Amino acid sequence: MKALIKVGYSCNDHCSFCHTLEIRHIDGDTAEIDGKIRRAAALGHTMIVLSGGEPTIRPELTHWARLSASLGLDFGLVTNGRMLAYKALVDELCEHRLRYIYLSLHGGTAKIHNLMVRSDAFEQTYGALDNLSGRGLDLHINCVVTTRNVDHLRPLVDSVLPYRDATVKFSMVEPKGGGSRLFDHLMPRVAEAAAKIREAIAYGEEKAAGQGPRFRHGALPLCLMPGYEDRFDDLKTHAYRTMIEIGEPDFFPVDDANKLHPPACAGCSLRGPCPGLYRGYHEVFGADELRPKRDAPRSNSFNYVYEAMVTAADDPAGPCPILADGVTPWDRGRDLMIQHGPRIARYRAQTRDFSDVELAAIKHGTGQVYVDISRKPAPDDFAADLVKLDRSPRCAGCPAEETCAGLFVASEVDVFSRDDALVRAALAQLEGDVLDLGCGEAPYFSALAPRLAAGAITYVGVDPDARAVAAIRRRAPKAELVVGEAEALGDASDPLGLGDRRFDHALLLRSWNHLRAPAAVVAAIAARLRPGGTLTIVDNVAFGLARTPAQTRRAEASRARFEHYRNDDADEAAAIVGAAAPTLAEVERREVGPTTSNQWVLRFAAPT
Template sequence: MSPGSSTAISPRARPCISTWVRNLPNGGRSAPTRARLRLRRWSMSRALIQLASVPPDDLAAQDRTRREAALQLTWAAKQNTDMVVFGGPDPTARADLLQLLTLAGVLGLRSGIAGGISRLGDDAFLERLVGSGLAFASLPVFGEDAVRHDALSPAADFQTTRDVLKQLQARDVEREARVILRRENLSRLAAIAESLFAYAPLRIVFAFEEAGATGSMPPLDAAARAVIAALLVLADSPMRPDGAELAFSGFPLCAIHVFPDRNADIAPWRTELLEASAAASGRIKTARCEGCAEKSRCGGVEARYLAVSGDAELRPIPTTRSNSFVYRPTGRIAPFDIERCPIQNGKIPVGNAARRLFLANGDGVDVYETDSGDFTDAEIDRVRRELGQIYLDLSGETLHTDFQVEMAKLHPHPACVACPAYINCPGVWMREPADVFALAEAKLLPWLEQLSGEILDVGGGPLRYASLFGRLLAEGRIRYTAIEPSPPALLTTFIERHASSARLLPIGIEEYPAPQARFDWALVLRSHNHFRDLDLAYATLFAALKPGGRLIAVDNTAYGMVRSAEAWDRLAKLDGAPHFEHYRNHTSEDALPYFIRAGFEPIERHPVGPRTANQWLVVLRKP
């Protein structure tokens, strides 16, 4: 007999439950808004119903709250929910818990409980719960031993909690241990998790929540970094048995934006129930969340925490954007004599000077235009005139991986640059003879050759300097740490090949629990524009570097691409929305204030200009 099946319900219980449902408003066919707001669905098949604490002698309150719970159960069943979890201060203290479990079984729902466990230590009561369909239990945990756990736990002591876990394990009930984060246990998260491995299979969730516990909630930033550090340690721990899953919950997405598969709050959400979830859990969003790219997926932060600590720790995630725009062919003008410019003579209409371009070709010019909605006219004009970053596509590929081979730099004709009308004219463009990409690399490589000691490479993939780093590792000149939230196979293989002197952390710089003053060099090689929070990123790097340590920052500005009709057609036929990775398209001038604000001193700077590639370089020093 499977837990929660209708065959587990006694004949005596059936009429009672049927009458109960029949007496609900509309026969239980719909749930009122207030009931829905208390229903939290954290996955496609699981929902949480909060049960209020009711005095045992208040029969009217018991009946009212039981009816509310029944409404939520019937509504959950209509949403094709697989399991409902009864939460609250202590669901086991409710006299009607067995009835609710039975009703869930009648409706075809599996049942679970979460929160206080005052009666689960009673073997006979636990047996009745399992017989009524209990298939899941979530227990709060505060420490790895009796002294630490009992000092923080508001209810069950250490020994009771561990005994209940063992009894649930013996009955094959799905288990979750919620490690409630407190200032007092933040430094011992890995040890707490390891003490729970004996009860596998189970899920261990690091929970940023109030939970009625003693002690105080830690600062959001400190809690997020402690959880990330614990996950990094535990993920590769030889002590971790099969079936011991690791997760976290209660954090806004701006606090922990990595390990989405371990985020118990979003894997996966039903969008229409997200706000209901936040209401049920007491989590809210603030005005700082407006404009955040993850607002719709994020559950916010506990209102009680915000009331005490404020929302200054919230860092809205910017929206990603394109780093390039495309000029497509629209015609040809021939002949075209630049010395007797037909544009200047008024024979050819200029049109929108920013969005139009003439490319010299034989005795005439090919006409190109862009209708990009990702860039304003002013942004396009800056890319063309101030930065001079327009390129000709040589490969016809939809995605370029080797700019030096696949792209040729264009620059305006000298006659156009000297023309007073050029400011309002598309201009005639021609190929740049110099290999601007090779010149840009020639400025960077001498600095990389100087690397020695401890190296922190932020955004290590796709690791285009693997050969150089591999040689420095083989020579024993460097020890290499790469931070990359989505490590490609090339980087993973490189780290495995040099395992004795290299390691990989699959996180972003914003989540990095940086050791103080450890590294000699920090590398930001084409990852600056990928950072979500530049101030936090460079403050972290500044703290991680030793005094006198160097930071090498390289990135690319936005650029325009002149493509053939065939290449444009292939682009236009691509399915789905484009995948953007840049949060911005900074030049070195745009980036410099962030470096200086973090405390760095510039040593050398190579900005982008009309006769350079779109790659800038800044070398800085920590005083």
């Protein structure tokens, strides 16, 4: 759990792409950095990492290492490494718990590296590698890729092969500082950079033959790194929680606010861990190079894992402990504070299945966060297994309400049973011929069974799971059941064997987000609805589960596989239906919000 502390922006290199090119004259004083190290310890961090500028040129370097060690913290550096070419300095830092190095190296030859850093630095940087490798450090090498070195990545790979304990990362240059000022000269097209980086990683892994070093990439859209999606690397993969710049009053969560996912990324299966595009890059080049991937499933839930009991407040109605201790260090989406009477517990979502923006929207927008009170790998009876969390009434009207991680309390309302009852009541009124696509385990069949037994409806269920279909057949001999995909409904070869049959009602009950091609399915349904017929869609948005470490281990060890291709809400689903079947009129909508379960409902009617 790292905290990144900027000690100042002066440097003994002069990289053309430097983030802080225009503020190199600003440095923090000793007392400021001392205070930030102490604050990091108070926040529960286990390591402080100094950055700049160049932290190793500060005369206080060993003092800060000793201070952090005295507070029980490990020590790390983001550095160009030149001062670490002096073995005695490395020896001294290791005595004071130096554990982590993130070393800048941009070329495998003096010509390329020195061109990039605009200093005669090559020999010293490689001297640092010689001094650092083999000490058991968490050793990382970062190569920023610009137009100046994009065609020279293989020589860099060759040069680092002897350092088997290192991890080598190729990072897309950021349009900030020098990268912004010299954008036209330094910025490669992202698709070109991604292709060259893929080649370099493939070459490096072949040469390393599993013995090290390891190779990673950063700040590249994952859709441009096919086959290497799992090699992405960023501050979160390095376990950074917070960072602080010179002059800032407190720590802030690390984030990807300098990047964005343009509209082209909507529905991409890689959205969660993907960094997207730098905003400055997108402003110039747009998103035409992106190749979103929409044919792979993704998660529909994530875990908040218990970390610590933050406080034992004597007065639960007293001053808010989050506000009293400082709001800004806590991530609005990833940190979860739950009040249990006089105690407040802290949970953390480390997931990369969802982006920071998605997590904050789930937690604060739709309000879909629950405590898992079951002992199951995956909850299967939400009403019994989950307790909804609500934002504490103490948060209402707080000036930090829209920026704070918030305080949450258990809801007294069984939202699942309440919302499910409305769906069941509507299904119990159906008459005529019913088509249920993606019937699966038939969670609502108990509402339909009496209608089927009374002859009020006929029922055709379609699902790709033969075992689920067989189970329904045992429960309801009168039901007509077909093993097949909902996407086959519009296939001219009629693999479902429905001929030219038409229906009074079509159902997509918790199957919408399982559809690979929902627009095609909706169009096929609309073609089979009789005049005045209805289409009812019920599904869930993504949600978070507060769990103990043991519950989390049990859940992550299960064999449950991802089955959702999207996590659409009612708005997103309605937009697809409207585009695919404009003749269908929306007649009912129940959206998800902080006072509801995670289930939404849409109902459409065909023209009479």
